Amino acid sequence: MRNIIVCVKVVPKADNVIFDPATKRLDRSKAENQINDADKTAIEIALRLREKNGGKVILLSMGPPLFENYLKLGVAMGADDAILLSDRNFGGADTYPTALVLSTAITKIGDYDLILAGEESSDAALGQLPGQIAEFLDIPQVLFASSVKLEGGKLRVRRRIKGGHETVETSGPVMVSVEMGAVQPRFPNFEKMKWAISGFHLKIWNSTELNLREDVTGLKGSLTLVKGLIEITPSKRKRVFIDGNVEEKSSRLVELLKERSLE
Amino acid sequence: MIKKELWVVVERDGSEIEDVSLEILGKSAVIAKSSGYNVTGIVLGTPEDAVVRDVIRYGADRVILLKHERLNQYSNDLYVKVLFDLISSELPAALLVGATYYGRDLAGRLAARLRTGLTANAINIKMDEKGLLVFGVPAYGGKIMAEIVCETARPQMSTVRPGTFSKVFDQGKQGEIVEVVPEISKVQDRVKVIERKTNKSKDLTKSEKTIVGGNGVGGDFSLVWKLAELTHSDVGVTRPLADKGIVPRELQVGTTGYSLKSKVALILGVSGSEHFTSGIRDCGTVISVDIDKGSEIFNHSDYCVVGDAAEIIPAVIKKLEGKI
Secondary structure, X not given: OOEEEEEOOEEEOHHHOEEEOOOOXXXXXXXXXEEXXXXXXXHHHHHHHHHHHOOOEEXXXXXXXXXXXXXXXXXXHOOOEEEEEOOHHHOOOOHHHHXXXXXXXXXXXXXXXXXXXXXXXXXXXXOOHHHHHHHHHOOOXXXXXXXXXXXXXXXXXXXXXXXXXXXXXXXOOEEEEEOOOOOOOOOOOHHHHHHHHHOOOOEEEOHHHHOOOXXXXXXXXXXXXXXXXXXXXXXXXXXXXXXXXXXHHHHHHHHHHHHOOOO | OXXXXXXXXXXXXXXEEOHHHHHHHHHHHHHHHHHOOEEEEEEEOOOOXXXXXXXXXXXXXXXXXXXXXXXXXXXXXXXXXXXXXXXXXXXXXXXXXXXXXXXXXXXHXXXXXXXXXXXXXXXXXXXXXXXXXXXXXXXXXXXXXXXXXXXXOOOEEEEEOOOOOOOOOOOOOOOEEEEEOOOOOOOOOOOEEEEEEEOOOOOHHHOOEEEEEOHHXXXXXXXXXXXXXXXXXXXXXXXXXXXXXXOOHHHEXXXXXXXXXXXXXXXXXXXXXXXXXXXXXXXXXXXXXXXXXXXXXXXXXXXXXXXXXXXXXXXXXXXXXXXX
16 A cells, blocks of 8 residues: 555543633633544544555644654554645634645545545534535545455445435545544553654644745634634533431432423 | 525435434524524435425525535535535535535535635534624544634635534425535546445434443443343444444543533443543433543543442343343
């Protein structure tokens, strides 16, 4: 197989992000970061495909320099290479310029059979980047996949549809987004981690290297705008605690269910 | 010249229109009424006449039927091509698509080809004083709603979360039907479907009584089904259980699953991450059982039972069966 390129995003853990109602801003400073779970699933699928069919697994991410260490974690999982697309001009991008930057980098890497990504990121949960990247690369797309196999030179992908799944076939190159949890991602290997930190050279490409004008990337290249953030306050619940032993609790539950005709 | 038209891509399975498409038609009709816009439903393929009529009765002022046998089944390559061509010549102000698997597959690529902005999973749509659509979308596990606009590019595009808006049916509503036969003889479908397996699963967004199981229900999920049967309820699960494949993904509750609007929801063995609790926000009464008194789920519950769901479920089943 030729190159397998995996698009990866580093995201803050949602539960650690604090919303300040006064400033209407998000405070991510206390949030721990991680590789987006669905993207980790995509890395695992890429590694398994390589183990069977050869080729190189290349991780690709757009973001600030702090993403470097997370990409190295992916290298320690077994990826052959990792490239970070980092430039001040890339900041504030919605998915359109993000897809443009990623697809430009993918074209620069070249020689690929498969582009993988997680189905969506846990922070924004849009899931639209894979389709946009596929469009910019003019390659077919298969989204929400749970398995990707190379059989007789063709890619056979199982994807989720309403109420079930489809098995589809396509010849590469193709863009595939994978469902979180489709496979269990492996842990980073300790020896590889040492190498990823001290021996591995992570490439960083900026707008000059990608030959992208300032006005097509980042905030300037974005087509949507976040006008405001509104905190969603959960509706006030009664929060009545029911005490007692299992017997008493279950009796009370049955009463509650009967009162509400849940019987 | 951009037309004051709100377009809705109507997704259908044979003669059955997806509820989310009807919900968007209903919402669009409400927006259109107060703003002088009109609503156009885009139907693809060769459906029965009743389908087209229903699109009008549920809110469209006009239907454009992209009539071609090859469009009866969703195909990314074909749908993007015919919709791009139609939109490029008709220039509607907005295009709304249900956030189903097919709808999301379509929207990203179509938006890129149209070089326009796309918002995902809207749970709120309004028009501001300048005539700009403002899409409310949940972020960070539903803790926050971001208000997104697309100021200059057209059409303004968004996918819309199923179960968010109400359908509006008007038996006597009349509308115009325009048939367009797209030229797709040279368009190849690069993704070939080998096999399709679906089963009619319950639409959780319509469930009146729901029992949701999480990791805390213990190893035997059949007890949850049993309890649901005894209480005539539907079953939902948290994402981890859906990921394990214990039940189909269609039964997943939360940000990446479905939002419940049940009158009563019984939540069993769920700790209550934000991804989950956003999915039970609109329920009537919420009753929860979880082993950890400090669980976040209890902040989102009317009745809270601190205890091992794996012990309590069988006890409740016994009582309901009248064994005690």
